[in-house]
Amino acid sequence: MASKAPIYCELCKETIDTNESLEHHLLNEHRPPELAERLASQWESEELGDPS
Numbered sequence: 834m835a836s837k838a839p840i841y842c843e844l845c846k847e848t849i850d851t852n853e854s855l856e857h858h859l860l861n862e863h864r865p866p867e868l869a870e871r872l873a874s875q876w877e878s879e880e881l882g883d884p885s
Contacts (some may be wrong), residue, residue, distance in 0.1 A: 844871055 840849040842858055844867065849858045858866060 844868070 837851060838871050839851065840853075840858075841847070842849055842855070842862075844859075844863055849855060
């Protein structure tokens with residue numbers, strides 16, 4: 834039986850427990866402003882070429 838690859842959270846720089854989904858982790862461990870900040874930063878970096 835193949836095992837699932839570990840899920841890594843880029844926000845907290847930690848591996849997530851194998852029986853927890855990334856969505857569940859993000860909803861329960863990170864605040865909405867933190868998530869929005871990260872998404873905006875990533876978009877700016879990709880679309881505008883701003884290094885973050």
